[in-house]
Amino acid sequence: MAFLDDALEVTSRRHGNVTVIDIKGDVTTFADAKITEAYTAATEAGAQKLVLNFHHSNYINSAGIAILIRIVTSCGRHGQKLAMSGLNEHFQKIFRMVGLSQYADIHETEEQAVAALTGA
Amino acid sequence: MAFLDDALEVTSRRHGNVTVIDIKGDVTTFADAKITEAYTAATEAGAQKLVLNFHHSNYINSAGIAILIRIVTSCGRHGQKLAMSGLNEHFQKIFRMVGLSQYADIHETEEQAVAALTGA
Amino acid sequence: MRRPWSSKRARSTEQPIELRLPSCLGYEKVAMDTAAVIAERMGFGPDRVAGLRTAVSEAVTNAIEHGNQGVRNAEVHVVMAIQDDTLIICVRDQNYHQFDRSYGIQRPDLQRALRGEDVGWGMWLIRQFVDEVEFTGVPNGGNEVRMVLRA
Amino acid sequence: MRRPWSSKRARSTEQPIELRLPSCLGYEKVAMDTAAVIAERMGFGPDRVAGLRTAVSEAVTNAIEHGNQGVRNAEVHVVMAIQDDTLIICVRDQNYHQFDRSYGIQRPDLQRALRGEDVGWGMWLIRQFVDEVEFTGVPNGGNEVRMVLRA
Numbered sequence: 001m002a003f004l005d006d007a008l009e010v011t012s013r014r015h016g017n018v019t020v021i022d023i024k025g026d027v028t029t030f031a032d033a034k035i036t037e038a039y040t041a042a043t044e045a046g047a048q049k050l051v052l053n054f055h056h057s058n059y060i061n062s063a064g065i066a067i068l069i070r071i072v073t074s075c076g077r078h079g080q081k082l083a084m085s086g087l088n089e090h091f092q093k094i095f096r097m098v099g100l101s102q103y104a105d106i107h108e109t110e111e112q113a114v115a116a117l118t119g120a
Numbered sequence: 121m122a123f124l125d126d127a128l129e130v131t132s133r134r135h136g137n138v139t140v141i142d143i144k145g146d147v148t149t150f151a152d153a154k155i156t157e158a159y160t161a162a163t164e165a166g167a168q169k170l171v172l173n174f175h176h177s178n179y180i181n182s183a184g185i186a187i188l189i190r191i192v193t194s195c196g197r198h199g200q201k202l203a204m205s206g207l208n209e210h211f212q213k214i215f216r217m218v219g220l221s222q223y224a225d226i227h228e229t230e231e232q233a234v235a236a237l238t239g240a
Numbered sequence: 241m242r243r244p245w246s247s248k249r250a251r252s253t254e255q256p257i258e259l260r261l262p263s264c265l266g267y268e269k270v271a272m273d274t275a276a277v278i279a280e281r282m283g284f285g286p287d288r289v290a291g292l293r294t295a296v297s298e299a300v301t302n303a304i305e306h307g308n309q310g311v312r313n314a315e316v317h318v319v320m321a322i323q324d325d326t327l328i329i330c331v332r333d334q335n336y337h338q339f340d341r342s343y344g345i346q347r348p349d350l351q352r353a354l355r356g357e358d359v360g361w362g363m364w365l366i367r368q369f370v371d372e373v374e375f376t377g378v379p380n381g382g383n384e385v386r387m388v389l390r391a
Numbered sequence: 392m393r394r395p396w397s398s399k400r401a402r403s404t405e406q407p408i409e410l411r412l413p414s415c416l417g418y419e420k421v422a423m424d425t426a427a428v429i430a431e432r433m434g435f436g437p438d439r440v441a442g443l444r445t446a447v448s449e450a451v452t453n454a455i456e457h458g459n460q461g462v463r464n465a466e467v468h469v470v471m472a473i474q475d476d477t478l479i480i481c482v483r484d485q486n487y488h489q490f491d492r493s494y495g496i497q498r499p500d501l502q503r504a505l506r507g508e509d510v511g512w513g514m515w516l517i518r519q520f521v522d523e524v525e526f527t528g529v530p531n532g533g534n535e536v537r538m539v540l541r542a
């Protein structure tokens with residue numbers, strides 16, 4: 001059973017030339033290793049376009065935001081394009097407030113994010 | 121605002137010769153007066169077929185069950201037919217466990233309850 | 241920022257969670273909701289959680305109505321312990337009022353209730369929805385209902 | 392059965408609800424969930440409740456990480472008071488560790504964060520989502536974050 005355990009699931013898929021990283025579970029300090037690993041693996045595999053898909057995350061805290069900021073920084077360094085999808089309204093708002101939306105387009109659905117990056 | 125206050129809303133409607141009593145809110149000891157009043161008014165108006173429609177109740181406790189048992193008793197005394205609708209699975213199960221389902225047919229929707237009583 | 245204390249994460253053998261509620265009807269909803277969200281996060285399914293809601297609500301209602309009846313500024317304590325996949329919830333009141341702890345073992349008689357007799361459904365409902373239930377006294381002089389929900 | 396004490400129902404001026412949590416990351420979710428269900432029952436809309444979830448989660452996380460850091464068997468106390476349409480939530484830790492209470496008044500600098508500097512978002516997020524926030528010490532020697540959510 002989950003509760004306090006790290007029930008986070010992070011998996012990667014390819015949609016054409018876009019890599020979708022699915023994040024299911026709490027995005028807190030405990031999510032750091034798994035999310036960073038998935039991002040690093042995608043980058044080492046040559047991914048230039050990435051979607052972080054939060055469809056199943058209901059809890060993202062400030063430590064989670066710090067993880068995502070580090071990924072934004074790393075994407076900038078590697079010349080990668082980054083988009084986010086599946087965030088509920090509250091977390092979309094937080095990401096805009098923090099300023100993350102200037103560095104990663106925020107889309108409602110994964111399909112929209114993939115389409116936008118594919119066209120980009 | 122609601123919380124501990126008695127935010128229960130009990131209203132009555134007619135569907136042909138069936139009286140539907142809508143119960144929205146917590147069915148606890150605080151619901152007694154309002155539910156009993158609505159039932160009594162319907163009975164005085166000559167209602168012979170009644171539906172208790174719980175579509176918006178997520179909390180029914182043992183005191184609420186006791187209220188409903190008193191209504192079942194009174195329906196028996198007045199020769200009224202009684203049905204219930206809109207209960208979620210948990211409360212359907214409780215009503216069956218308690219034995220209330222022997223005295224009032226339990227239907228998923230108000231429409232089904234009204235149809236069954238209209239045909240009866 | 242990296243957090244050095246991320247290793248100090250919660251384990252299932254930690255101290256319990258404690259909820260202290262005013263002894264007034266209505267507050268049982270807070271206990272019911274809190275127990276439910278904990279059980280949900282532990283991974284219990286909707287039917288188990290719905291049953292737990294009823295059990296906790298009835299136990300706290302009894303603590304308010306019977307255990308603490310008449311005690312000014314009384315409290316109800318709800319102690320919730322997560323032990324691996326098991327959730328243990330103890331509901332404590334403050335006013336020791338000896339009662340028949342076999343209540344609710346037998347199914348209450350609906351026929352009697354329909355005849356207008358007083359029939360309590362609370363203790364019986366509690367027993368239907370948790371895997372284990374025990375009614376005891378606590379050292380400070382109150383009743384405790386201990387309910388166990390297993391995966 | 393008729394309950395003679397049904398008149399003794401909860402009023403908004405009653406004692407507060409208190410939640411005591413082990414000082415371990417993860418338990419902030421219990422505080423967040425409990426505060427959320429209380430706010431929902433009070434009638435606050437989904438956006439206000441979502442904001443409160445974030446504020447409570449950040450305040451409790453800070454109490455665990457900063458306030459109680461290193462204290463064995465430390466607890467976090469979350470005191471929730473319903474005053475008419477207003478919900479007041481106080482998060483208390485046990486280890487008085489003086490800190491700059493003006494933190495989070497200014498929006499943290501994303502550019503600095505992107506350069507890899509430590510930037511804390513918690514205190515700022517708390518301020519964004521509640522109507523009033525106050526950081527104080529409590530007599531027993533800990534920090535208190537007092538958050539007010541108004542209808």
Ligand SMILES: Nc1ncnc2c1ncn2[C@@H]1O[C@H](COP(=O)(O)OP(=O)(O)O)[C@@H](O)[C@H]1O
Pocket residue numbers: 182298302303306307308333337338339340343344359360361362363364383392
């Ligand atoms: N916490 C308690 N303290 C004292 N007596 C209790 C407590 N819980 C239950 N009881 C006793 O057990 C009886 C049965 O309880 P219950 O089945 O919940 O029905 P009800 O509360 O409707 O009477 C109560 O009437 C009361 O006498």
Ligand SMILES: Nc1ncnc2c1ncn2[C@@H]1O[C@H](COP(=O)(O)OP(=O)(O)O)[C@@H](O)[C@H]1O
Pocket residue numbers: 062241449453454457458459484488489490491494495510511512513514515534
């Ligand atoms: N309960 C507390 N006890 C002690 N210090 C605190 C507490 N809450 C916040 N602080 C201080 O305020 C700083 C800013 O907090 P915050 O904005 O949440 O960012 P972070 O926790 O990521 O550092 C913390 O780094 C800490 O020094």
